[in-house]
Amino acid sequence: MATAGPSSLSGQLAVPAGTPKSPRALAWERFRRKKLAMASLCIIVTFYVCGILAAVLAPHSYREQNLDNTEQAAWLSQPYCAVISMVDSTYRPPKVAPSTDHLLGTDRAGRDLLSRILFGMRTSVIVSLASILTGSVFLGVTLGALSGFLGGKVDSVIMRVGEVFLAFPGLLLVILISATVRDRVQTWAENFELTTGFKGLVESGFIDYVVVFGAMSVFGWVGVARVIRGQILQVREMDYITAAIALGGTTRRIILTHVLPNTTNIIIYMLSIGLGAAIGSELILSWMGVGIKTPTPSLGVMIYESQGQTAFLDQISCRKPPLFLAPVLLVTLMTFAFALLGDGLIDALNPRSRDSVSGAKDAALE
Amino acid sequence: MVAYIIRRLLWTPIVLIIVSFATFTLGYYGPGDPIQVLMGQKNNPEVVERLRKERGLDKPFFEQYVNYVTGVVTRFDFGESYKFTGQSVGDLIRPRIWNSVQLNLVGEVLGVTLGVVLGLLAALKQGSRWDPSIIISSLFFSSLPLFILQPFLAVIFSRTLRLLPSSGWEPGLFGLQILSPYIIMPGFILALGPIGAVARLMRASTLEVVNQDYVRTARAKGLPENAVRVWYIGRNSILPIITILGLSLASLVEGGFIMETLFGIPGMGRLALDSFFARDYPVIMAITLIIATAYVLANLAIDIVYTFVDPRIRLG
Numbered sequence: 030m031a032t033a034g035p036s037s038l039s040g041q042l043a044v045p046a047g048t049p050k051s052p053r054a055l056a057w058e059r060f061r062r063k064k065l066a067m068a069s070l071c072i073i074v075t076f077y078v079c080g081i082l083a084a085v086l087a088p089h090s091y092r093e094q095n096l097d098n099t100e101q102a103a104w105l106s107q108p109y110c111a112v113i114s115m116v117d118s119t120y121r122p123p124k125v126a127p128s129t130d131h132l133l134g135t136d137r138a139g140r141d142l143l144s145r146i147l148f149g150m151r152t153s154v155i156v157s158l159a160s161i162l163t164g165s166v167f168l169g170v171t172l173g174a175l176s177g178f179l180g181g182k183v184d185s186v187i188m189r190v191g192e193v194f195l196a197f198p199g200l201l202l203v204i205l206i207s208a209t210v211r212d213r214v215q216t217w218a219e220n221f222e223l224t225t226g227f228k229g230l231v232e233s234g235f236i237d238y239v240v241v242f243g244a245m246s247v248f249g250w251v252g253v254a255r256v257i258r259g260q261i262l263q264v265r266e267m268d269y270i271t272a273a274i275a276l277g278g279t280t281r282r283i284i285l286t287h288v289l290p291n292t293t294n295i296i297i298y299m300l301s302i303g304l305g306a307a308i309g310s311e312l313i314l315s316w317m318g319v320g321i322k323t324p325t326p327s328l329g330v331m332i333y334e335s336q337g338q339t340a341f342l343d344q345i346s347c348r349k350p351p352l353f354l355a356p357v358l359l360v361t362l363m364t365f366a367f368a369l370l371g372d373g374l375i376d377a378l379n380p381r382s383r384d385s386v387s388g389a390k391d392a393a394l395e
Numbered sequence: 396m397v398a399y400i401i402r403r404l405l406w407t408p409i410v411l412i413i414v415s416f417a418t419f420t421l422g423y424y425g426p427g428d429p430i431q432v433l434m435g436q437k438n439n440p441e442v443v444e445r446l447r448k449e450r451g452l453d454k455p456f457f458e459q460y461v462n463y464v465t466g467v468v469t470r471f472d473f474g475e476s477y478k479f480t481g482q483s484v485g486d487l488i489r490p491r492i493w494n495s496v497q498l499n500l501v502g503e504v505l506g507v508t509l510g511v512v513l514g515l516l517a518a519l520k521q522g523s524r525w526d527p528s529i530i531i532s533s534l535f536f537s538s539l540p541l542f543i544l545q546p547f548l549a550v551i552f553s554r555t556l557r558l559l560p561s562s563g564w565e566p567g568l569f570g571l572q573i574l575s576p577y578i579i580m581p582g583f584i585l586a587l588g589p590i591g592a593v594a595r596l597m598r599a600s601t602l603e604v605v606n607q608d609y610v611r612t613a614r615a616k617g618l619p620e621n622a623v624r625v626w627y628i629g630r631n632s633i634l635p636i637i638t639i640l641g642l643s644l645a646s647l648v649e650g651g652f653i654m655e656t657l658f659g660i661p662g663m664g665r666l667a668l669d670s671f672f673a674r675d676y677p678v679i680m681a682i683t684l685i686i687a688t689a690y691v692l693a694n695l696a697i698d699i700v701y702t703f704v705d706p707r708i709r710l711g
Contacts, residue, residue: 037553043625065531111709192410192691193410193413193414195690196410196411196414196681196686196687196690196691197414197417197686197687198667198682198683198686198687201652201667201668201671201682201686202683204416204671204672205421205671205679206421208672208674209421209422209424210669221590270597280662309540312540313540313542313548313653317652317653317656317668318544331546332542332543336542336543336545336546337546338546338549338550338553338554338561340546341547341550342550353546357543360540360543361538361539361540361543364538364540365535365537365538365539367538368535368537368538368591369531369534371532372534372595
């Protein structure tokens with residue numbers, strides 16, 4: 030009881046035989062040993078690859094309707110339905126029998142569900158990558174680093190501005206921005222298309238992406254900036270920095286070779302957390318009808334359109350194609366995978382963190 | 396300490412002025428003319444002009460803003476809703492804030508308590524199979540997207556077992572909604588959110604406390620193991636949870652608009668959504684200001700509480 034921690038200590042004290050390994054290689058080794066975190070990483074990578082390659086992988090178009098073939102049963106759920114039909118005496122199969130042409134069946138307008146899910150994944154991928162790269166990571170790391178390095182006035186100005194941004198009710202403001210700014214951007218883009226003859230900007234749902242991830246970035250940077258700043262302040266006080274100064278290293282060299290490499294771990298961690306959070310926000314926003322608008326497919330919109338108790342019951346008893354269940358399962362799998370990945374990353378990158386409050390607090394405050 | 400609090404309190408109005416100015420600007424330059432919305436498609440231009448004058452909407456931007464701020468500061472008057480004609484924003488918000496506070500209180504208290512207990516258990520079972528399975532399952536529940544749980548629970552508890560109402564909001568015992576069956580399902584779903592983070596933090600914090608000298612002393616004195624766990628380990632490891640609790644204080648008034656939408660609860664979140672979609676700017680302004688105030692004050696409260704709980708912390 031009182032001897033808590035021998036198992037975690039031994040892992041950390043184990044000295045690798047032979048050639049010494051870099052901290053990064055050690056972290057990767059620790060990470061690889063975590064089966065759940067590795068599985069999550071694979072799931073997430075698959076999700077992103079499928080999302081990026083949606084146009085190639087999807088067997089059909091996401092908007093092509095076929096009113097002769099609505100609510101076709103899912104081919105993939107046939108084994109499950111066979112079990113249901115044995116258990117449930119009142120079982121009636123869906124009107125349209127499954128075919129390999131539509132693996133997950135079709136929706137009320139006869140659109141292929143699998144293709145819509147793939148394109149919905151593409152939306153999630155685009156929004157999460159764009160909002161992370163523009164907002165949290167770029168703005169957050171730059172401002173956090175400036176704050177930490179320069180200190181003094183710059184530091185207090187950036188941190189005060191951040192405090193103001195945190196005081197805003199973020200998600201609601203994103204709604205307000207998309208509700209007010211979106212129409213303007215849309216009109217502007219339509220005029221742009223008219224005058225230049227450039228086509229497809231409005232039709233592709235590009236406007237929705239720009240407005241939604243733009244608004245999400247504006248409120249996403251503060252958390253990252255705070256963590257990066259804290260990390261840099263900590264690194265600045267380290268003995269090896271003092272040593273580098275004593276040895277006559279230039280400020281530029283110290284920053285590039287001593288300070289920045291020691292913050293990459295936390296950046297990697299923030300990246301994984303941020304991607305998960307961005308996917309979640311996009312889902313919620315689209316679910317509420319402010320994010321991505323139809324016909325651009327989004328998992329949030331698909332869940333919103335097909336939710337409800339009766340729909341849920343029909344799908345679980347295999348009377349209808351899994352219009353609600355399929356996106357829901359995918360979304361749950363994704364968010365859980367991101368949570369496990371973050372958990373595994375923080376342990377692997379900073380082995381002491383699992384049993385330290387500051388590491389867990391960083392994770393908790395996200 | 397006193398100087399610090401005064402400095403922080405002086406900073407609060409500055410934050411609020413910036414927040415209100417930004418929201419006001421969005422409202423002023425955003426599309427949608429409140430008077431046109433009010434009058435509908437067929438309207439009389441004269442009436443439109445008169446209404447505009449009556450509400451001071453014909454004045455220049457800065458004058459409108461200053462008028463609004465003086466109204467709020469001197470008379471606590473947030474203006475009149477555009478959407479619900481004739482209703483003052485204060486009357487709209489007051490009952491809804493109370494509903495939201497009740498709902499979020501249930502969710503938060505339940506979630507944090509469960510998280511603390513699970514985290515404590517995981518830490519005390521460190522090294523056994525229980526530790527990772529507790530943490531992983533709490534992470535799983537926290538990572539479920541909130542809005543997909545409603546149909547699952549409604550089918551189980553309302554349709555099949557017929558135990559709980561599937562949606563709605565009625566007063567229960569003593570006229571309090573917090574004591575009615577309507578709060579159970581949304582409150583439970585809300586509680587899932589903080590469990591993962593709290594459990595993880597509590598576990599880490601407990602592991603730090605377990606090996607302290609005073610815990611060994613307590614055991615050496617011959618105190619029963621349960622007393623040591625609750626009063627020595629539990630009490631000291633709960634400190635970091637305060638930060639999370641403090642930040643969620645602000646969310647009490649914010650209202651979970653997802654739960655409120657799904658379960659038809661007339662709270663702040665629902666009102667916020669409706670007014671954001673209807674571009675009911677006086678209501679939007681008031682809600683944003685209330686949430687911002689709550690956030691700033693909650694942050695201040697965390698700092699102050701910290702100094703009481705842990706006298707080693709000095710504010711400067």
